[in-house]
Structures are given as C-alpha cells and as structure tokens.
Amino acid sequence: MSNGIERPGEAQQRTVISLDAMGGDRGPAAVVAGLVDSARSDDALSFVLHGDETVLAPLIARHPEIAGRVSIRHAPRVVTMEDKPSQVMRHGQGTSMWSTIESVKEGEARVAVSCGNTGALMAVSMIRLRKLPGVNRPAIACLWPSRNPGGFNVMLDVGADIKAEAEDLLQYATMGAAYARNGMNLRRPRVGLLNVGTEEHKGRAELKQAHDLMLAAQDAAGFDFVGFVEGGDIPSDRVDVIVTDGFTGNIALKTGEGTAKLISDFLKEAFGAGILSRFAALLALNSLKRLQRRIDPRRVNGGVFLGLNGTVVKSHGSADSTGVAAAIRLAAQLARSGFNDRLAARLASAGRAGQDAAVEGSGQKQ
Amino acid sequence: MSNGIERPGEAQQRTVISLDAMGGDRGPAAVVAGLVDSARSDDALSFVLHGDETVLAPLIARHPEIAGRVSIRHAPRVVTMEDKPSQVMRHGQGTSMWSTIESVKEGEARVAVSCGNTGALMAVSMIRLRKLPGVNRPAIACLWPSRNPGGFNVMLDVGADIKAEAEDLLQYATMGAAYARNGMNLRRPRVGLLNVGTEEHKGRAELKQAHDLMLAAQDAAGFDFVGFVEGGDIPSDRVDVIVTDGFTGNIALKTGEGTAKLISDFLKEAFGAGILSRFAALLALNSLKRLQRRIDPRRVNGGVFLGLNGTVVKSHGSADSTGVAAAIRLAAQLARSGFNDRLAARLASAGRAGQDAAVEGSGQKQ
Incomplete structure (x- = not known):
C-alpha cells in the first residue's frame, strides 16, 4: 500500500x-x-x-x-x-x-x-x-468539563493502578501539570490533591505525605500547589489538575459520568411530558444543544497514558467518528508540542526536588 | 416551659x-x-x-x-x-x-x-x-437520586471513617439494607459493593474478601447481593444500597453533587442566553421545576448515622426550612419503624453468618 x-x-x-x-x-x-x-x-x-x-x-x-x-x-x-x-x-x-x-x-x-x-x-x-526513567506507576489522565476558561480540568489517575503511594502521587502531579501545559496551553497549572476535606490534618497518611512532597516540588515541577481539594472541586475553577489514586479517580470519573447521564435523561423526560414542554424544548433546542456541547463526553474523549516512553491516547470503547476524531486531535496536539520529551525532563527535575524535600523534611523532624 | x-x-x-x-x-x-x-x-x-x-x-x-x-x-x-x-x-x-x-x-x-x-x-x-454490639465502625448513609421507582438509592459510608476492612463493609451492607427496609419500605434490598470493575478478580484485596462475606451473609442479613458495582451504577435501578469505605463514598458523594451543580449552572446559562431561550425557559418552567424536584438535594437531606444505640440524622449545614423538614420527616419514619432495634437484631444474625462464612472460607483454602 x-x-x-x-x-x-x-x-x-x-x-x-x-x-x-x-x-x-x-x-x-x-x-x-x-x-x-x-x-x-x-x-x-x-x-x-x-x-x-x-x-x-x-x-x-x-x-x-x-x-x-x-x-x-x-x-x-x-x-x-x-x-x-x-x-x-x-x-x-x-x-x-x-x-x-x-x-x-x-x-x-x-x-x-x-x-x-x-x-x-x-x-x-x-x-x-517501557516506563520513563524514575516513574514507578504510569497513570491515565482524563479531561473533565469545568468552569475554567478552557472548559476542562485534568484528572489523574483514573484507572491505571488501584494503588498509589505518596511518591506516585507526586509524579502524577508532575505528569498532570506537564499534560495541562502542553495539551491545554496553561503556563503554570494549579494542582490540587483529592481528599475528603481541605484541612491539612485530614485524610490518609499517604495523602498528608504527598501534600508535603508537592508543596516542596512545585517550583521544579512547574505547577502551583493549591493543597487538598474535594470531590465538588473537580469541575471548579480553583484548580486545573486533580491528583488522586486510580481507584478513587475511576470511581469519581464514573460517578460524574453517571450523574450527568441521569440528569440528561431526567431532562429529556421532563421536556417530553406535555405539549407545552415539547414546544418549549423545540424553542430551547439551541440552548439544549449548547449545554450538550459543553458536557458532551465525546468532546473530551481521550484518556492519555502518562509516564511511558511514548504517548498513548485511549479513546472510549464506544466512541463514534466524532469521538475518534477528538482523540486524534488530542494525540496530534501532544505529539506536536513535544510533550513526552518535556515530561521526561520535568520528571527528572521534580524527582530530585522531591527527594531533597523528603530528606529535609525528615531532618526537621529529628 | x-x-x-x-x-x-x-x-x-x-x-x-x-x-x-x-x-x-x-x-x-x-x-x-x-x-x-x-x-x-x-x-x-x-x-x-x-x-x-x-x-x-x-x-x-x-x-x-x-x-x-x-x-x-x-x-x-x-x-x-x-x-x-x-x-x-x-x-x-x-x-x-x-x-x-x-x-x-x-x-x-x-x-x-x-x-x-x-x-x-x-x-x-x-x-x-456508644456503638451497637458487634459494630466496629459506625457509618453515615445518604440518599442518592436514582432510576428506581422510589426515586432514591442508599449509599454508605459517606464519611464517618476514611478506612473500612472487609468486616466493616459487611456491616455497612447489613446496616444499609436495614435502612432501606425501614426507611424506604423495600422488603429485600439489593446491595452492591463499589469497585472499579464488575469482574470478581478486580479491585483491592479487602473488596474481594468483602465480596465473599456478603455473598455468604445475604440471607441472614436479609438482602440480595448483586456483586461489584461501578460509579456509574450509583443512581441505577440494578441496586438499592451501595456499600463503600468512607473515603471513596465521600469523594463520590461530593463529585456527584458537584457534577449536578455544574450542569444546573450550565443549564441556567444556556437558558439565560438570548430572548428565544428565555421565552422557552418560561414555557418550560414546569418541566424545569419537575427536574429540579427530582434532583433537589434538599429533598434527600439527611445523612443517617448507623451502628449506634440510637438514631441520629445529620441535616446539611446549609439546609433551609425545606431541608430541615425533610430531615425531620426521615427521622420520624425511622423512629416509627423501630429501625434501630431491628438493625441491632440483623447485625447480630448477619455477624454470626459472616463469621461462619469466614471460617468455612479459610478452611477451604487450607
């Protein structure tokens, strides 16, 4: 051929x-x-x-x-x-x-x-x-409709691995920030760590440790660490990148998708009941389409595998031509920005900063 | 007075x-x-x-x-x-x-x-x-808008404790089923265990163990165990009670609330833009109100503390009079059904069944 x-x-x-x-x-x-x-x-x-x-x-x-x-x-x-x-x-x-x-x-x-x-x-x-040097666990990053000007936030890991230690979460932060810089043109992305409260004493031990690692590594890794965020902050404009383990991330992603689907179905039922409602739905067609475009999962189609020697975009299994085209567009943008080489460089420098911080941190405690 | x-x-x-x-x-x-x-x-x-x-x-x-x-x-x-x-x-x-x-x-x-x-x-x-006899970790159960005829599913734990062992998850299943029986009049509630996939080999070790405990205890505890469910199933009609640890449950709850709020805001923006849309919104007012009623968080106001010697209903901090009235209505229903005494009895019998199953299970492995 x-x-x-x-x-x-x-x-x-x-x-x-x-x-x-x-x-x-x-x-x-x-x-x-x-x-x-x-x-x-x-x-x-x-x-x-x-x-x-x-x-x-x-x-x-x-x-x-x-x-x-x-x-x-x-x-x-x-x-x-x-x-x-x-x-x-x-x-x-x-x-x-x-x-x-x-x-x-x-x-x-x-x-x-x-x-x-x-x-x-x-x-x-x-x-x-193979994994990039220094990466322990690769991650899958997804895009999430948000209140930010760009219309999307990045969340990772959404299912590559069900476990993540503090060091893995730091790497997710570095990788997610690199993705937001190269895939969404954000100069210095804001990174939040998903937890059950925003107070620093809350949550699991590995989250408190990851909190301190991210705080220390943010300059070397090129992001602003905003601290802990909650489930309600995932679509918010106070953060660009949400970091979590693959178990929690997968549950959150599917819960969000399920909730959106439920409301969309209820909306259709509401507009389907009664002649006046149907007439209103016709008049509101453009508004409803505009809403649909903002939350259309096909537009955000493409989970990106991060932490490998090469970029892989996972399109949704049920993607139609619009969804496949969206995944290809995302892949092209990442390829052209030289994303993976930049990510490798950031991981190397953030890793060093994180290690220094860990040593300093343990020194202070003694 | x-x-x-x-x-x-x-x-x-x-x-x-x-x-x-x-x-x-x-x-x-x-x-x-x-x-x-x-x-x-x-x-x-x-x-x-x-x-x-x-x-x-x-x-x-x-x-x-x-x-x-x-x-x-x-x-x-x-x-x-x-x-x-x-x-x-x-x-x-x-x-x-x-x-x-x-x-x-x-x-x-x-x-x-x-x-x-x-x-x-x-x-x-x-x-x-104090805790009910045999309860290790009390849980907070919430109601979630769903496709079921009753309009709601129960999810627990949504934040009492960030950890849960397999035995705790079994108790959550028993407590959640008792809640669904007495608070929602379901004779034999269907219980699902939240995981990142529905295949039996997936997920964390404590989830696989809890899976087997629930399978063995379902008759004594009076529920049908449907196995693993995913985030997208939380509002579905294939399950009445969703069991998870308090960390994951809290993230899922807040992610669902945040997604609903985002879509509701986008919907308002969509209907606020342009004269035709505003006219449509007026015509569609009843439809939109009907939708609002189905997903109104005030209607589902009331997290219930389960596993204590007494029933406590936690209303949302920001609840208005409608929300407080909903929490009181729920509290009254639970009080009248003799919920807590029935729960104590179920816990005792399910705990025995679970222990028997655990002994059998470990016997088989040897």
Missing part, C-alpha cells in the same frame, strides 16, 4: 498517528470515519492504520483524497474487551493493538490512539514502550 | 424528635421554620428543641398552635463548623449538640436531628450513645 509518510523530506513536517482500527465497540468503520474527519481538517496529519487489511483497504479506498496519507499495517488478530491484560501481554503479538504500539516504539509514529480494552492497552504499552 | 411530651398516655402515641436548633449555616430561625412545617403536616410529632432559650422561645411563641408540642431545652454553647471533633468530644457539654444527643440517650426522644458539624456530631454520638 502506498503512503505519504515514507517520502523523505515530507516526513519531518507531518505528524504521524498510529491508529488501532479494531477493538472499539462500533468496529473499524467508526474509527476510519474519525480518521477521515481528522485528515480533512488537518492537512499535516498522516496515519499508520492497524487491523485487518481486507476490511480496512476498501474503507480507505472510498476516500481517495486522503488515501495517500494512510498506510495500512495488516494485523490478523483483535484484542477484545473480554481479554485479560496478562494474556494480551504474553500472547498479544499479531493483534492490531500490539502493532499500533509497536509503530510508536519503532519511531514510525509519534503517538498511538486506540479504542480497545483499557487494561490490555496499558499492559501492552508498558511492556513495549 | 410547658410541653406535651410529658403527659402520660399521650407520650406513647407521639414520636419525639430531639432537634438541635443551633450550628446550622442559616441559624436557629431556619431550623425552627423546618420544625413548624413538620409539626403542621404531622400531628403525632413532638420536639425537644436544644439551644439558646432567649433566642428560641420568641421564635416558637409566634406559632401558638404548635407551642404545646415543643419543649425547649436551654444550652448556652454552640459547636461551630470549625470546632475539631476531638475537642468537642472532651469539652462539648453545655452545647446544643451535646444536649440533643443526650435526649436520645436518656430515652426522652427516639431520634436526634442536627445541622451541625458532621465530625463533631459523630464524635459526640459515639461517646454518648
């Missing part, structure tokens, strides 16, 4: 995305539709598309205007949502997911995007890309 | 509520207004009202029709939102909160209601009422 990315000279200007066509709930057609949308709106994007060539080639052939920018990489197998991460780690070669990550490892693409099984994608990413 | 509750004969039919008039953000006037609303709509209620008599007597005197059903108990001091639980525990005598709990301890009232500082209220309740 011919493609544009291998021509010398042109490759430097292009941003190459490694895209997993398989494994999403809506099949490869939705992923290719998202690819086509992204390619049309961004001339500098090229793609390595992984999956069953007999399925993908006809889908791409329908769009001759972008065919030259897509290289299909045949992968005969698919990771399903039911596959266990440990099995995929051992026997995942030949799957489109494995092949997608391999393209980033080989340097052929700058960033990977997949709609597949989250646990398996993290496992394959860990084993093939 | 004359009151109705001491007349023999009549006292048996009356449900006596011990009400803390002080400590709420809106002051004693809001609490008294809630009392008056409740007393008017429920003839069988009497009150012991705790606080500064010089403030309370004139407030009650304005409502001669209910004055005979309210006994004022003077307490010169007030617990503030800033007071630390440990200090209130040691030096809390003379406060309206202490006096409110004391009325339940003395058997003068069946149930206590307070808008004050949650941590202090739990501390005073623990030290004066």
Whole structure:
C-alpha cells in the first residue's frame, strides 16, 4: 500500500498517528470515519492504520483524497474487551493493538490512539514502550468539563493502578501539570490533591505525605500547589489538575459520568411530558444543544497514558467518528508540542526536588 | 416551659424528635421554620428543641398552635463548623449538640436531628450513645437520586471513617439494607459493593474478601447481593444500597453533587442566553421545576448515622426550612419503624453468618 509518510523530506513536517482500527465497540468503520474527519481538517496529519487489511483497504479506498496519507499495517488478530491484560501481554503479538504500539516504539509514529480494552492497552504499552526513567506507576489522565476558561480540568489517575503511594502521587502531579501545559496551553497549572476535606490534618497518611512532597516540588515541577481539594472541586475553577489514586479517580470519573447521564435523561423526560414542554424544548433546542456541547463526553474523549516512553491516547470503547476524531486531535496536539520529551525532563527535575524535600523534611523532624 | 411530651398516655402515641436548633449555616430561625412545617403536616410529632432559650422561645411563641408540642431545652454553647471533633468530644457539654444527643440517650426522644458539624456530631454520638454490639465502625448513609421507582438509592459510608476492612463493609451492607427496609419500605434490598470493575478478580484485596462475606451473609442479613458495582451504577435501578469505605463514598458523594451543580449552572446559562431561550425557559418552567424536584438535594437531606444505640440524622449545614423538614420527616419514619432495634437484631444474625462464612472460607483454602 502506498503512503505519504515514507517520502523523505515530507516526513519531518507531518505528524504521524498510529491508529488501532479494531477493538472499539462500533468496529473499524467508526474509527476510519474519525480518521477521515481528522485528515480533512488537518492537512499535516498522516496515519499508520492497524487491523485487518481486507476490511480496512476498501474503507480507505472510498476516500481517495486522503488515501495517500494512510498506510495500512495488516494485523490478523483483535484484542477484545473480554481479554485479560496478562494474556494480551504474553500472547498479544499479531493483534492490531500490539502493532499500533509497536509503530510508536519503532519511531514510525509519534503517538498511538486506540479504542480497545483499557487494561490490555496499558499492559501492552508498558511492556513495549517501557516506563520513563524514575516513574514507578504510569497513570491515565482524563479531561473533565469545568468552569475554567478552557472548559476542562485534568484528572489523574483514573484507572491505571488501584494503588498509589505518596511518591506516585507526586509524579502524577508532575505528569498532570506537564499534560495541562502542553495539551491545554496553561503556563503554570494549579494542582490540587483529592481528599475528603481541605484541612491539612485530614485524610490518609499517604495523602498528608504527598501534600508535603508537592508543596516542596512545585517550583521544579512547574505547577502551583493549591493543597487538598474535594470531590465538588473537580469541575471548579480553583484548580486545573486533580491528583488522586486510580481507584478513587475511576470511581469519581464514573460517578460524574453517571450523574450527568441521569440528569440528561431526567431532562429529556421532563421536556417530553406535555405539549407545552415539547414546544418549549423545540424553542430551547439551541440552548439544549449548547449545554450538550459543553458536557458532551465525546468532546473530551481521550484518556492519555502518562509516564511511558511514548504517548498513548485511549479513546472510549464506544466512541463514534466524532469521538475518534477528538482523540486524534488530542494525540496530534501532544505529539506536536513535544510533550513526552518535556515530561521526561520535568520528571527528572521534580524527582530530585522531591527527594531533597523528603530528606529535609525528615531532618526537621529529628 | 410547658410541653406535651410529658403527659402520660399521650407520650406513647407521639414520636419525639430531639432537634438541635443551633450550628446550622442559616441559624436557629431556619431550623425552627423546618420544625413548624413538620409539626403542621404531622400531628403525632413532638420536639425537644436544644439551644439558646432567649433566642428560641420568641421564635416558637409566634406559632401558638404548635407551642404545646415543643419543649425547649436551654444550652448556652454552640459547636461551630470549625470546632475539631476531638475537642468537642472532651469539652462539648453545655452545647446544643451535646444536649440533643443526650435526649436520645436518656430515652426522652427516639431520634436526634442536627445541622451541625458532621465530625463533631459523630464524635459526640459515639461517646454518648456508644456503638451497637458487634459494630466496629459506625457509618453515615445518604440518599442518592436514582432510576428506581422510589426515586432514591442508599449509599454508605459517606464519611464517618476514611478506612473500612472487609468486616466493616459487611456491616455497612447489613446496616444499609436495614435502612432501606425501614426507611424506604423495600422488603429485600439489593446491595452492591463499589469497585472499579464488575469482574470478581478486580479491585483491592479487602473488596474481594468483602465480596465473599456478603455473598455468604445475604440471607441472614436479609438482602440480595448483586456483586461489584461501578460509579456509574450509583443512581441505577440494578441496586438499592451501595456499600463503600468512607473515603471513596465521600469523594463520590461530593463529585456527584458537584457534577449536578455544574450542569444546573450550565443549564441556567444556556437558558439565560438570548430572548428565544428565555421565552422557552418560561414555557418550560414546569418541566424545569419537575427536574429540579427530582434532583433537589434538599429533598434527600439527611445523612443517617448507623451502628449506634440510637438514631441520629445529620441535616446539611446549609439546609433551609425545606431541608430541615425533610430531615425531620426521615427521622420520624425511622423512629416509627423501630429501625434501630431491628438493625441491632440483623447485625447480630448477619455477624454470626459472616463469621461462619469466614471460617468455612479459610478452611477451604487450607
């Protein structure tokens, strides 16, 4: 299959995305539709598309205007949502997911995007890309609709690991701040540590320790530490990045999504009852659409894996073409900002500052 | 001060509520207004009202029709939102909160209601009422708007303790189910254990252990165990009671409240922009009000302390008269159902079943 990315000279200007066509709930057609949308709106994007060539080639052939920018990489197998991460780690070669990550490892693409099984994608990413020097636990960061001017806050970890020690939480802060700087153009992001109260004496022991580490490391890591924040602060404008362990973060994320879904359903029921309400709903259509756009989960589609030698964007399994396009847009922005190299540098300097602080802290206590 | 509750004969039919008039953000006037609303709509209620008599007597005197059903108990001091639980525990005598709990301890009232500082209220309740036999950690249960016919689910613990072992989670399940039976008239409530996935191998070690304990104890404790549930299931109709530790529960509760507030604000902005939208909002007023009623936090006002020798309802600190009346209504229902005696009996039998299961379980492993 011919493609544009291998021509010398042109490759430097292009941003190459490694895209997993398989494994999403809506099949490869939705992923290719998202690819086509992204390619049309961004001339500098090229793609390595992984999956069953007999399925993908006809889908791409329908769009001759972008065919030259897509290289299909045949992968005969698919990771399903039911596959266990440990099995995929051992026997995942030949799957489109494995092949997608391999393209980033080989340097052929700058960033990977997949709609597949989250646990398996993290496992394959860990084993093939390896962790950044000094990182103990990689994390998954998500975007959360907020009252901030940019419209979103970053929260991490939302499910890479169910545990996090104080040092891991400090690394999450550094990684989340780097993400906010490069993905959302915030010069000095404000970082908050999720807890059950804002008083310094509250919460678990590892949170109090992480509080002190973040306070000491904030300058080296390039963020402002605002201290403890509560669940109600996640969408607030007093913070840009919310740090928590993957257990709590996952529960909070799904609770927020579930609450939004409940209210949205109640709203539809309320407007569906009675002729006057239906008429009002028609009149309010633009207002309701504006609201929908602000809280549309497809717009914030893309959990980013942080702490690896390479950037991986996890799109929602149920993403449609709009969702896939949003994940690709996010991946392109992170690739162009040189995000991962900057993150590695920050982690190194913040780690040193954190270690110094820990030594000083223990010294003071003695 | 004359009151109705001491007349023999009549006292048996009356449900006596011990009400803390002080400590709420809106002051004693809001609490008294809630009392008056409740007393008017429920003839069988009497009150012991705790606080500064010089403030309370004139407030009650304005409502001669209910004055005979309210006994004022003077307490010169007030617990503030800033007071630390440990200090209130040691030096809390003379406060309206202490006096409110004391009325339940003395058997003068069946149930206590307070808008004050949650941590202090739990501390005073623990030290004066003591834990039910066999209870390690008391819990706070809240109501959550849901898709169930009754309109609400129960979640606990939402903040009594930041830690919970497997045995504590089993007790929360038993206590939450008893609450749903007596407070919401569900014969055999469905209980789910909050986790980051529904597969049995997922999550922390204490959750897997609690899973097995609940499975074994469900018949003795009178609930159906549905297994692990996720954050998105909290408002769902596949479960009535959601069990989690107080750290996770508090974060989930505040995340849900924060998300609802964000969407409600966005909705107002959307309907406030443009003349057509405002006109639509007028037409849709009834629909919006119907929605508001379904998710109004004042309607679900009342965290219930479970696992003590007596029932304590914690009203939201910022509750207005509607919120206070809702908390009183909940307290009255729990008092009339003989909730706490039934809970004590269930705890005893479920504890035995859980112990048997634990012994069997460890036997199988050997």
